[in-house]
Amino acid sequence: EDQVTQSPEALRLQEGESSSLNCSYTVSGLRGLFWYRQDPGKGPEFLFTLYSAGEEKEKERLKATLTKKESFLHITAPKPEDSATYLCAVQATGNTPLVFGKGTRLSVIA
């Protein structure tokens, strides 16, 4: 059974304090790993897709990396507007459904 575990559950950072969120996964064969941002009461917003180990993607202060067992979302010099829940999901080969983790709730304090 495909599984996704995200850590930590919650993270509190001072503005400008860089950190990383972890997504560990178990999947029969990885087709893609996806990162989403979700604000309270709203739908997830697509951030990145990673397809193979060693791949990296960047967007503003966010950088996502992928290994064969986990993915990291690095946040450099975060701002209060980066506060949100960050969700990780995997899709196995064969166009199977996305399997989501529970998310990491990030709070950035000014």
Next chain:
Amino acid sequence: DAGVTQSPTHLIKTRGQQVTLRCSPKSGHDTVSWYQQALGQGPQFIFQYYEEEERQRGNFPDRFSGHQFPNYSSELNVNALLLGDSALYLCASSFFGGGAEREQFFGPGTRLTVL
């Protein structure tokens, strides 16, 4: 581009009632997936529609059913509502091209409360 839209935004029902939620996909997308998200949890896959047929289904009872229309929009129906059905219901659309599904883009969700 309006993106993925869902209606209604909020809904309050009582146990035993039936509910219909609606979703319009992002322009150019042909596949619609529905998810249930409980508070503090990640989205759980309910089912996916492609070419007006249910293509995949998650571990949800038959009380959950759906439909996709020729214009790719979709409905989620839930019968005999239970208190545990209270959740944020998310619709996601994607394009199935070249034999592979592209990224899923989510709508704002419908908050369902069952009393």
